[in-house]
Amino acid sequence: MKHPLPAQPAHICVLRLSALGDVCNLVPTVRALQRQWPTARITWIIGRAEHSLLAGLPGVEFVVYDKSTGLAGMRNIWRELRNTPFDVLLHMQQSIRASILSLGLKARVRLGYDRARAKDWQTWFTNRQLTPHPKAHVLESFMDFARELGVDDDRLEWGIPLPEAAREEARQILDGRPALVISPCASPRLRNFRNWSAEGYAAVIEHAWRRHGLTTFLTGGTSTQELEMCERIAAGVSEASPVNLLGRTSLKGLLALIDEARMVIAPDSGPVHMANAMNTPVLGLFATTNPERAAPWCWREHVVNRYPDAVATHLHKSPDEIVWGTRVRHEDAMSLITFEDVINRLDELLALTADHDKAAGSVRHDV
Template sequence: MTNSHTVSSPPRSLCIVRLSAIGDVTHVVPVIRTLQHYWPETALTWVVGKVEAGLVGDLPGVEVVPYEKGGGLRELRRLRSRLSDRRFDLLLQMQTALRANVAGLGVRADTRLGYDPGRSRNGHGLFVNRRIAPNPRRHVLDGLFDFLRAMGIRERDLRWEIPVPEEARAFAAEHLPGTAPVLAINPCSSVRPRNWRNWYPERYAAVADYAVREHGMQVVLTGGPSPQEQAYGQSVADAMAHQPVNLVGRTSLKQLLAVLERSRALVAPDTGPAHMGTAAGIPVIGLFGTSNPYRTGPYLSQQWAVNRYPENLARFADTSVEQAAWGQRVRHAEAMGAIEVTDVTAKLDAVMAHSGEGAVQPACGPGSSAARENE
């Protein structure tokens, strides 16, 4: 199996398999925009998770095929049946999770391009016949662009422009009327064991009250529909002196994108909606105590990140960013406690002082190549 793939001319058809999660699916969008810019005649198909298709299912010029991730062999057979009369020139297997590898079996393709061995797992190499070149210690989005580098496209079109329906914008306008600048707070990451990425409700509340008091902002709480997220959002609201607009569990993905589009800034931990904030074009104040923002942080908002990952690695794992495995997490319940309220309010002050143009910037920290758009 070769470690690279070059093309002499754009393929007639190309299929991407990237099922989840929300943040990673959001990262795929500028890759697609770049493909559309440089290979405008190539027919693009994207096999994506059914939930995630609610966000990206209407991308212009892309055939989006929703895939039920928990559907097992039944869903694989359904995918095969839908694509039974198709054979793609090129498959980009952009996810190494086992169910994504298996989903790729439903796509017939001459060339199946996957990750290099260093970024592979779950037998990924068995599902592909070409690999991209190694490019270690990079942001997840940079890793997706490595697929294009392998095909000879070195430039980047860092555009998202995910369609927002007018009814979603009307929903956002109804719940966020007036002209006060909006601060969105998405307090929770995904619900999973030993997660510990969530900051403390009372500290979110202190930041929210500061935003109202010092910047005259309207605060909106956002998040998913799980009981845990709704309870967490209510805890933040209950701890506030000022009344927020609590939309936790009350928005579709398109409505959430419209709310973020209407916001001046977003405060969030390492979670998918943080990357939706990037797609919406707003500064994201990312809270990083357990994961490395230069790997998974909001791609255009590294300057606004509150980064306590290095000190937590030293404190709880007795290692450094340079020595740790790329992507190593700090698994400790006290890690997010290293982030103080004043850390976040200082970033908010800076965001509010930073006028319009250039509010978000490419990542340029250790291990990131985001600033090099024309590599």
């Protein structure tokens, strides 16, 4: 028997710790909940870096969990919330860490993914599951939580706040230059294989400068992989050298930079979804992950999509023959993306958005 859902929840707990792109995709669900129940309290348990990106989101009480603190950090959250009963817990993080954390929260209803979408035994930690939604995009899967609660108005709205200090940080970096932001590397995890070639990026940077007058700003962290990638990119550019910003911006500053940029190019990673949230034209590069599941939602028709080719080449199947969400974990998969693929999409998208009018952070789209 299903646990009954609250008709008028007074206090909703959102449990989603990571990652940067995912929390950007989740914001429209929070907005939908707020439109449906303007007086409801919303407490979001979130990771430290993710909080620094979304801090100040109106109407949301954040509780920050630093995963480096392990069980001790969980106990701190349990103590902080020990006298806080929730009408419903939206268990939106499919990980054992998040599920263990959920055990110390007081909630009558614990809503999680349906069995087809659940991972890491999440259904063991929930007492109500979503209605199945085969082949859903990540953003749609988050919105399914609001729909399950009875929300009808599922328009997409972000409104991630940017403080003036972040805007000033971006202005000083740009110094009036029209910008192409490239974040060349996805998270440096084992067998990730989402990164395109340094040579390809270098050629795109030259093209963006010569044809469109865009200065490229390279963004990312300071891992060895990222530093080496950006050194190789810079070495391959003969003119219009890119500006290296690795590790030199705050997350809010990066978001402000993306907000001011003419375009963002990146593989399947946080920056494509940050750009999507700010309504900045974004060109996603996809071969190892399926863009139908993970592309930047508002710009998903403009991605470079070599995923079907990668599935055929390295898994010897078609996308219809594999489990939804399967990643092509092969180091050569992204090499299926050509320079021509990228510059053709870049030229098309820049032409399409030449008069792009973006009410930054407040744009609405239908899901």
